Amino acid sequence: MEKPVALGVDIGGSHITAALVDLDTRTLINDSIRRMPVNSQEGKEEILGAWCDIISQAFKGIKNGERSLGVAMPGPFDYEEGVSLIKDQDKFQALYNINIKEELSNRLDIPLEQIHFINDAAGFLQGEVFAGAAKGNLNVLGLTLGTGLGSSICLKYKAIDADLWNSSFLDGIAEDYLSTRWFVKRYKQLTNKEVPGVKELVALVDTDYHSTRVFMEFGYNLAQFLIPIINANKIDSVIVGGNISQAFDAFAPELKATLKGNDIQATIKISELKEHATLIGAASCCDVTLI
DSSP states (O other): OOOOEEEEEEEOSSEEEEEEEETTTTEEOTTOOEEEEOOTTSOHHHHHHHHHHHHHHHTTTSOGGGOOEEEEEOSSEETTTTEEOOOSSSSOGGGTTOBHHHHHHHHHTOOGGGEEEEEHHHHHHHHHHHHSTTTTOSEEEEEEESSSEEEEEEETTEEEEOOOTTSEETTEEHHHHSSHHHHHHHHHHHHSOOOSSHHHHHHHTTTOHHHHHHHHHHHHHHHHHHHHHHHHHTOOEEEEESGGGGGHHHHHHHHHHHHHHTTOOOEEEEOSSGGGHHHHHHHHTTOTTTO
């Protein structure tokens, strides 16, 4: 019997990445990753043609009748039917109201029932629950911290987009305080100096008190954001990914101390799968034992 394999696909506004995933071991198959830039402002044929080229390359060696496909897509999107609802976002305008599932099925000769879609933020968390830092946890919150704020929630092993980026928080919305631009803005407020991003601030922690203060404030703010969400959803673990997670050691002490001070027992972990989480999470949608 052939071992169960599925192709995980991560589609972004400027790229497509695909890789084969062994559903038994829950790991990427060596040397199967394929990636290419895609201009999301192109026409329908150009975008779908580029996607299908990479998917076909990544499926090399897998016979047509045995191909299963899990695709992580940004929203808005009808993930059950496979229809793109993205408009007015300066990307994928040509795909609005197009049934992507049918297009991929016809172009790749893959049965409709073997093509699955998941929100990209949910795909990240699904990967961590399926094979990474959240494996075995029942109720999990996933955050991708970077230029924006991605969020997903997994209740009883099924991840969905939490769409928390624009939720009301402090004097604005969550993304105002939990993204790279907040670090840059806050450091300039304190020092009147500009830094490109979080990586540069980490390098200053040992010598610059203001940098340390920024990370402490971020950790405190993140805790205050998390407390009501953890309580409302009985979250037992929070998984942090994205570029800002690389600075975890700088803001984790204040984050954990504030949570503990508010009697929050949920564990806080950084992503184990990193950039592979979404690929594995998308492919896991093809695991018949989970569907």
